[in-house]
Amino acid sequence: MQSVHVNTAQPYDVLVETGLLDSLGNLIGRRFHGAKCFVVSDANVMALYGARVINGLRDAHIETRSLSFAPGESSKTMHTIEVILSEMNRAEMTRSDLVIALGGGITGDMAGFAASIYMRGIRFVQIPTTLLAAVDASVGGKTGVNMGGLKNQVGTFWQPSMVIIDPSTMDTLPGRELACGMAEVVKYGCIRDAEIIRMAEELARIAATPTPCGDRTDIHKVLENMILRCVAIKAQVVETDERDTGERMLLNFGHTIGHAVEKCTGGAVQHGEAVAIGMVAMARTAENKNMCPAGYTDRLATVLEGLGLPTVCPVDGEDILGAIRSDKKRAGQTISLVMPDGIGHCSIVPVDIEILTDYLAI
Numbered sequence: 121m122q123s124v125h126v127n128t129a130q131p132y133d134v135l136v137e138t139g140l141l142d143s144l145g146n147l148i149g150r151r152f153h154g155a156k157c158f159v160v161s162d163a164n165v166m167a168l169y170g171a172r173v174i175n176g177l178r179d180a181h182i183e184t185r186s187l188s189f190a191p192g193e194s195s196k197t198m199h200t201i202e203v204i205l206s207e208m209n210r211a212e213m214t215r216s217d218l219v220i221a222l223g224g225g226i227t228g229d230m231a232g233f234a235a236s237i238y239m240r241g242i243r244f245v246q247i248p249t250t251l252l253a254a255v256d257a258s259v260g261g262k263t264g265v266n267m268g269g270l271k272n273q274v275g276t277f278w279q280p281s282m283v284i285i286d287p288s289t290m291d292t293l294p295g296r297e298l299a300c301g302m303a304e305v306v307k308y309g310c311i312r313d314a315e316i317i318r319m320a321e322e323l324a325r326i327a328a329t330p331t332p333c334g335d336r337t338d339i340h341k342v343l344e345n346m347i348l349r350c351v352a353i354k355a356q357v358v359e360t361d362e363r364d365t366g367e368r369m370l371l372n373f374g375h376t377i378g379h380a381v382e383k384c385t386g387g388a389v390q391h392g393e394a395v396a397i398g399m400v401a402m403a404r405t406a407e408n409k410n411m412c413p414a415g416y417t418d419r420l421a422t423v424l425e426g427l428g429l430p431t432v433c434p435v436d437g438e439d440i441l442g443a444i445r446s447d448k449k450r451a452g453q454t455i456s457l458v459m460p461d462g463i464g465h466c467s468i469v470p471v472d473i474e475i476l477t478d479y480l481a482i
């Protein structure tokens with residue numbers, strides 16, 4: 121089994137292997153001996169993988185409770201956190217026990233947040249079942265919920281004690297969600313690792329080729345390798361800047377415009393799609409300003425479109441500007457933009473809000 125070690129203040133391993141979900145009882149029993157488990161999931165993921173996970177733990181003689189909530193962003197609230205905490209309390213969870221987040225980013229953020237404040241903090245394990253959560257939200261310890269219409273307005277930094285990624289859980293993802301995850305994968309290629317772009321092109325080629333008997337072995341192999349590379353980059357960035365005050369902003373490539381697109385379209389354009397649009401806009405800006413080589417934007421747009429992602433902004437520039445101005449990540453009069461210098465390298469550029477319009481080639 122392959123893994124990435126994340127050397128944060130509380131270090132942990134990210135394990136990646138197809139079929140890992142079936143060894144969960146052994147894995148958890150060995151690493152967290154004697155801990156009771158509390159599995160948190162949304163109703164969709166619980167229906168797909170809940171029994172496999174819970175039975176696997178119980179078969180290994182691990183006392184296990186579970187809770188599921190309604191799927192979707194509207195559940196990402198303090199109310200759901202209160203429900204999770206009350207159920208953990210009723211299950212008599214203690215500081216030596218373990219929360220397991222089974223699902224996508226919303227589940228990981230909420231289960232992690234609940235774990236971080238229950239009895240002033242107990243351990244939790246992330247089992248991401250979406251590509252987006254596997255390469256991004258499950259690693260790095262950001263937890264939280266939305267409030268007052270603002271995403272992740274309340275939360276903590278609380279690193280998981282282990283991350284378990286089984287790419288076969290992504291077989292059940294709708295194509296649109298898989299494409300959204302690929303936008304974040306391409307982002308890692310742009311900021312640190314040109315080879316990831318080549319792998320993304322390969323995955324698009326395999327996915328477009330019909331396979332006999334629905335054999336997904338090739339896809340799982342490419343996914344494993346790609347996820348490992350992305351997680352290794354995320355680990356390096358998070359180790360350098362665990363609290364997101366500097367280099368970690370690199371992970372926001374495409375996200376400033378992306379968040380604005382999500383906000384202006386009321387979520388009709390999904391996160392990964394909006395990030396794809398944002399990355400292409402920043403690439404065009406950088407190319408117009410001779411900050412990156414000619415042809416960069418075309419190559420990036422071709423890769424993203426080949427993965428089924430949009431690259432043209434459906435929102436008016438003035439509306440994007442207004443949404444960015446109210447972005448919570450703004451530090452006073454300046455905003456930090458992530459600009460590409462070439463495939464595999466980006467820089468953080470502070471830009472005065474007054475001249476921001478020069479940097480939005482949408």
Ligand code: GLY
Nearest residue numbers: 256260262368371
């Ligand atoms: N999702 C960006 C970060 O973890 O910092």
